Amino acid sequence: xxxxxxxxxxxxxxxxxxxxxxxxxxxxxxxxxxxxxxxxxxxxxxxxxxxxxxxxxxxxxxxxxxxxxxxxxxxxxxxxxxxxxxxxxxxxxxxxxxxxxxxxxxxxxxxxxxxxxxxxxxxxxxxxxxxxxxxxxxxxxxxxxxxxxxxxxxxxxxxxxxxxxxxxxxxxxxxxxxxxxxxxxxxxxxxxxxxxxxxxxxxxxxxxxxxxxxxxxxxxxxxxxxxxxxxxxxxxxxxxxxxxxxxxxxxxxxxxxxxxxxxxxxxxxxxxxxxxxxxxxxxxxxxxxxxxxxxxxxxxxxxxxxxxxxxxxxxxxxxxxxxxxxxxxxxxxxxxxxxxxxxxxxxxxxxxxxxxxxxxxxxxxxxxxxxxxxxxxxxxxxxxxxxxxxx
Amino acid sequence: xxxxxxxxxxxxxxxxxxxxxxxxxxxxxxxxxxxxxxxxxxxxxxxxxxxxxxxxxxxxxxxxxxxxxxxxxxxxxxxxxxxxxxxxxxxxxxxxxxxxxxxxxxxxxxxxxxxxxxxxxxxxxxxxxxxxxxxxxxxxxxxxxxxxxxxxxxxxxxxxxxxxxxxxxxxxxxxxxxxxxxxxxxxxxxxxxxxxxxxxxxxxxxxxxxxxxxxxxxxxxxxxxxxxxxxxxxxxxxxxxxxxxxxxxxxxxxxxxxxxxxxxxxxxxxxxxxxxxxxxxxxxxxxxxxxxxxxxxxxxxxxxx
Numbered sequence: 083x084x085x086x087x088x089x090x091x092x093x094x095x096x097x098x099x100x101x102x103x104x105x106x107x108x109x110x111x112x113x114x115x116x117x118x119x120x121x122x123x124x125x126x127x128x129x130x131x132x133x134x135x136x137x138x139x140x141x142x143x144x145x146x147x148x149x150x151x152x153x154x155x156x157x158x159x160x161x162x163x164x165x166x167x168x169x170x171x172x173x174x175x176x177x178x179x180x181x182x183x184x185x186x187x188x189x190x191x192x193x194x195x196x197x198x199x200x201x202x203x204x205x206x207x208x209x210x211x212x213x214x215x216x217x218x219x220x221x222x223x224x225x226x227x228x229x230x231x232x233x234x235x236x237x238x239x240x241x242x243x244x245x246x247x248x249x250x251x252x253x254x255x256x257x258x259x260x261x262x263x264x265x266x267x268x269x270x271x272x273x274x275x276x277x278x279x280x281x282x283x284x285x286x287x288x289x290x291x292x293x294x295x296x297x298x299x300x301x302x303x304x305x306x307x308x309x310x311x312x313x314x315x316x317x318x319x320x321x322x323x324x325x326x327x328x329x330x331x332x333x334x335x336x337x338x339x340x341x342x343x344x345x346x347x348x349x350x351x352x353x354x355x356x357x358x359x360x361x362x363x364x365x366x367x368x369x370x371x372x373x374x375x376x377x378x379x380x381x382x383x384x385x386x387x388x389x390x391x392x393x394x395x396x397x398x399x400x401x402x403x404x405x406x407x408x409x410x411x412x413x414x415x416x417x418x419x420x421x422x423x424x425x426x427x428x429x430x431x432x433x434x435x436x437x438x439x440x441x442x443x444x445x446x447x448x449x450x451x452x453x454x455x456x457x458x459x460x461x462x463x464x465x466x467x468x469x470x471x472x473x
Numbered sequence: 474x475x476x477x478x479x480x481x482x483x484x485x486x487x488x489x490x491x492x493x494x495x496x497x498x499x500x501x502x503x504x505x506x507x508x509x510x511x512x513x514x515x516x517x518x519x520x521x522x523x524x525x526x527x528x529x530x531x532x533x534x535x536x537x538x539x540x541x542x543x544x545x546x547x548x549x550x551x552x553x554x555x556x557x558x559x560x561x562x563x564x565x566x567x568x569x570x571x572x573x574x575x576x577x578x579x580x581x582x583x584x585x586x587x588x589x590x591x592x593x594x595x596x597x598x599x600x601x602x603x604x605x606x607x608x609x610x611x612x613x614x615x616x617x618x619x620x621x622x623x624x625x626x627x628x629x630x631x632x633x634x635x636x637x638x639x640x641x642x643x644x645x646x647x648x649x650x651x652x653x654x655x656x657x658x659x660x661x662x663x664x665x666x667x668x669x670x671x672x673x674x675x676x677x678x679x680x681x682x683x684x685x686x687x688x689x690x691x692x693x694x695x696x697x698x699x700x701x702x703x704x705x706x707x708x709x710x711x712x713x714x715x716x717x718x719x720x721x722x723x724x725x726x727x728x729x730x731x732x733x734x735x736x737x738x739x740x741x742x743x744x745x746x747x748x749x750x751x752x753x754x755x756x757x758x759x760x761x762x763x764x765x766x767x768x769x770x771x772x773x774x775x776x777x778x
Contacts, residue, residue: 119688122589251750274733277750280694282685285483285615286730293476309592309686317595317612317684319602339592339686 107146108396108403110389111168113161113179113189114203116153120305122335123181123381124153127203129373130382131178133365134389136372142393143401150174154185156279161185162192169196175403176201178388181304181381183207183226183254194218197406199395199413203388204381206432208257212469215430218406220413222387222420224352225432225464226257227264229329232350232437232458233300234265237327239458242298243268245327246291248311249302250278258302258329264465271296282310288318296324304330312343332442334379337450344442344450352433353383353422354440354454361419377451383421394418426461430470434463475609480730481723486615488722489622493677494695495702495714496629497670503709504645504666507556508564510571512674512699513692514578515551519544519675520682520691521582524591533596540679541672548671552664560663579689590688593679618680625676626715633711642666646709701757705764707771716772721757728753 112131114124128151135147150172154161161180168174169192177193178201180186186205193200194216202210202221211225237245247262247270249255255275263270272294274287291299299320303311308331315321321343328349337344355366355378365386369378378386391413398412399405416427425433439455498512522543527536551574559570594600595614602610633639641662644652653659678692685691702721706713732753736745764772 118690119590251747256747273746275746275750276729277754280754281729281750283487285486285612286480286726289476289479289483290730293479306590306686306688310684313592313686314612314684316600317602317614319610319612339590341592341594 107148108142108176109172109174110147110149110392111165111172111174111177111179112149112151113154113164113168113177113185114151115156115181116151118156120156120181123305123379126335126376126379126382127179127181127385129376130365130369130378130386131203131389133369133372134386134393137364137368138389138393142396145401154182156182156185158182158184158188162188165189166192169193169198174198176392178385178392179203180205182252183257184252186210187253190214190216190219199392199406199409201388201391203385205254206257207253208260208464208466209253211430211432211464212466215470215472217410217472220391220427220431221433222391223384223433224435225430225466226254227261227466228462228464229350229352229437230258230261230300230302231265231465232462233327233329233348234262236348236350236439236458237262237298237300238265238267242266242327244271244296245269245298245300246271246294246296246324247273247300248284248287248291249275250281250307251275252278254304255302259300261329262300268297279307282307284311284314285318288314288320291324292318292320298325298327300327300329301331302329305336306339308332308336309339309343312340312347316343332440332452333381334377334452335381337442337452340442341450345444347442348455349440349452350437350458351380351440351452352435352437353380354438354452355383356453357422357438359419359421359423362421362423365421387418387420387422390418390420391416428463428467429472430464430467431472432464432467434461436460437462475606478606478609479611480726482611482615482619483730484723484726485719486619486622486722487726488719489619489626490677490681491695491698491702491722492715492718493622493625493673493680494699495706495718496711497673498696498699499703499706499709499711499714500642500666501670502703504642504649505556505560505663506649507559508567508571509556509670510568510696511551511574511578512670513696514575515544515548515671515674516678516681516692516695517582517687517689518547518578519678520593520687521586521591522675523679523682524593524687525586527593533593533599536593537679541676544675544678545668545672548675549664549668551671552667556663556667557660575693582689588689590686592686593682595683599683614683621676621680625673629711638662638665698757701761703771705761705771707774710771710773713771713773720760724756724760725753728756732756 114127116124152164176199180202181204183205187207200219204223206224206226208226247259249259326347332344332349394417395412399408414427425435428434437458439458440452441455443453445451501507501509522540523536526539527533530536559567599614601613603613605611702717706717733746733749736749
């Protein structure tokens with residue numbers, strides 16, 4: 083009897099809890115990789131998210147913001163646990179981050195089930211843009227296919243007739259290689275997928291690419307693997323013989339190690355540090371002021387946008403987080419100054435945006451920097467949006 | 474055909490590199506009866522030293538030589554400071570103690586060099602491909618790894634089979650108590666052997682650095698493969714480690730390069746290219762399982778006790 087009473091009392095307290103507590107602060111959970119060799123990416127995302135909060139005076143709609151950063155350790159199962167912890171025990175209002183498509187795919191169900199709004203700052207698993215799309219999930223990055231599709235278009239412009247594809251064997255790697263094949267008009271003479279993330283020696287794959295003798299090689303290797311791939315590509319004597327085209331292989335987190343190896347290797351990207359809009363100029367300048375010796379990467383730019391997207395939605399609903407429908411409509415407007423230039427959301431909540439060609443150059447100080455060379459494609463929408471049942 | 478030769482060279486290079494790592498591991502295990510999980514940390518230390526010294530001296534070769542000496546010194550220091558406390562204890566204590574060393578080294582590297590990792594750029598004469606057969610080019614750097622590793626293998630053979638120290642090492646592997654009873658300074662021998670093992674691991678690490686970059690925890694994955702090799706080759710046997718390392722190198726590289734094509738014969742192209750990398754990375758463990766079933770002591774057991 084006493085037990086039942088106690089249980090009933092606890093239940094009452096729990097039920098009364100949310101109603102009694104006024105919304106006094108905004109809690110955001112941020113899942114990324116903060117340990118191991120790819121921690122540089124997670125740190126860049128956290129730095130940029132923090133900078134965005136600084137720019138807002140660390141308040142959204144008059145309420146202080148609290149961010150809980152969680153490390154996924156580069157592992158889907160850990161990412162899922164951390165996501166569940168953020169939702170169930172921290173009771174966050176929003177959840178953001180996610181570098182890796184496989185971590186995102188493992189983590190998305192508890193987010194959608196709990197109707198927590200999620201703003202993905204990088205991972206672009208094609209399923210999340212298509213059949214798994216949700217009213218509660220938004221992205222400030224892209225769907226995986228989009229960037230390599232843009233690269234395929236650029237290779238057509240360059241008159242490339244045949245290509246060999248190399249990438250890692252996980253959700254994003256498979257999406258990326260499929261993406262190039264969507265738009266590339268020439269022949270795909272071969273495709274190699276490598277064990278991810280354990281395999282770091284690409285000698286067997288490079289030998290096969292060389293033997294196939296294509297006009298070009300396309301690769302997708304994010305993080306440290308991109309450094310290793312470029313080094314081995316040069317060591318195999320392929321630099322200057324078979325040109326390399328990339329997506330997400332060269333960025334500000336890998337350039338300090340790639341250096342000369344990255345010169346003259348083109349990449350496609352939706353954001354480059356020198357895009358001439360005011361929001362971007364402020365972001366890049368303040369980032370370099372706040373974190374001396376570091377430059378923001380596209381991972382950071384997307385995280386900065388994620389913070390601003392959340393702020394725009396909360397401000398539009400005047401801080402009322404209980405009306406999910408109004409909040410969703412506010413999110414869909416994307417009414418904020420994106421550092422890539424303003425964009426629209428498609429029906430699947432993936433940006434419809436421009437893709438640029440970027441190249442590596444040495445600046446006046448001898449640092450290696452990325453710069454925009456051309457716009458490959460404007461207002462580009464991903465192919466998965468037709469598979470998403472949302473209107 | 475040239476592709477097959479090139480893949481064989483890739484396998485040979487990978488195998489020889491693994492041999493350097495496994496030789497040190499098997500020596501330490503065979504002679505001191507010590508399970509050293511921190512062997513991968515010495516591999517990492519060698520790579521970090523090489524990247525640092527090469528940047529200071531502006532010379533890849535000089536940096537590599539200095540790094541080799543520095544790793545030898547670190548190895549001997551680790552033996553004197555930490556490993557001595559572990560001899561004669563249970564294997565579980567070894568695992569616990571050397572696992573602690575892994576954490577220590579990882580954190581020490583993070584404090585000294587930072588979390589970002591380093592790169593070790595190659596001089597231009599190594600960063601190209603050379604023609605080794607008519608119509609066939611191969612990476613000059615990978616070729617130089619093959620040459621250096623083979624030279625080290627010959628050096629180890631002479632050292633172990635033809636010198637007095639080698640005789641003591643072999644005797645130590647068969648019966649440690651008897652060697653000690655005969656008045657050999659076992660303490661010094663152990664320090665030397667551990668230092669030698671560390672230097673071999675450091676050499677493997679610094680040679681791998683230009684290919685795989687230098688980062689915290691780089692030794693942990695490859696250490697598992699090195700353990701597989703010591704098990705296949707027979708614990709304590711340098712010759713066994715050599716043969717097993719080459720076997721593993723070939724199986725892994727040729728598996729990765731030909732399995733996708735083989736699977737395509739029976740599976741759809743998409744399923745084949747997804748399944749092949751997963752299967753290929755299992756092959757060496759399959760090899761180990763088969764060897765364990767057929768010859769549980771490994772291919773070349775060092776001592777018939």
